[in-house]
Amino acid sequence: MPTSNRAVLEHAEAREQGLLDIGQAATESGVSAKMIRHYEEIGLLRGVPRTAANYRVYNAQHVHALRFIRRARKLGFPVAEIQALLDLWQNQRRSSATVKRIATRHIDALQARVDELESMLATLRHLVHCCAGDDRPDCPILDDLEHSPAEH
Numbered sequence: 001m002p003t004s005n006r007a008v009l010e011h012a013e014a015r016e017q018g019l020l021d022i023g024q025a026a027t028e029s030g031v032s033a034k035m036i037r038h039y040e041e042i043g044l045l046r047g048v049p050r051t052a053a054n055y056r057v058y059n060a061q062h063v064h065a066l067r068f069i070r071r072a073r074k075l076g077f078p079v080a081e082i083q084a085l086l087d088l089w090q091n092q093r094r095s096s097a098t099v100k101r102i103a104t105r106h107i108d109a110l111q112a113r114v115d116e117l118e119s120m121l122a123t124l125r126h127l128v129h130c131c132a133g134d135d136r137p138d139c140p141i142l143d144d145l146e147h148s149p150a151e152h
Helices: 003-016 022-029 033-041 060-074 079-090 096-130 140-146
Strands: none
Touching: 022 033, 022 060, 033 060, 060 079, 079 096, 096 140
């Protein structure tokens, strides 16, 4: 049997076994095909088999993992922490204390970002309030941007 026919047959066999192609996995998981390939490339999504024609095929566990990754990304977890959480999720002997430590560190990092953003907002609101916004060239916003933070 020619190789091309075997690849088509293998792909058909994969479909018969309930495996999904990347487009179907993307639809089922809510993760784009481009991101699925990226997650596989960086090792977040492992064990994805391929047909003889080199098409990726995904099972229900892969789709479930992709949903997990999507949710973790929406919560702002960085890739390294998502990998740790995936490993813990797949380990039935995990300690919830370890998971909680990761989540707590992430909360602390998010809070630091929120605090920084609130500080930026307060500074910009003050500068906008101080700016006359008229035809004169004097502008406290530009004056502030001109100086380095060490000068304040």
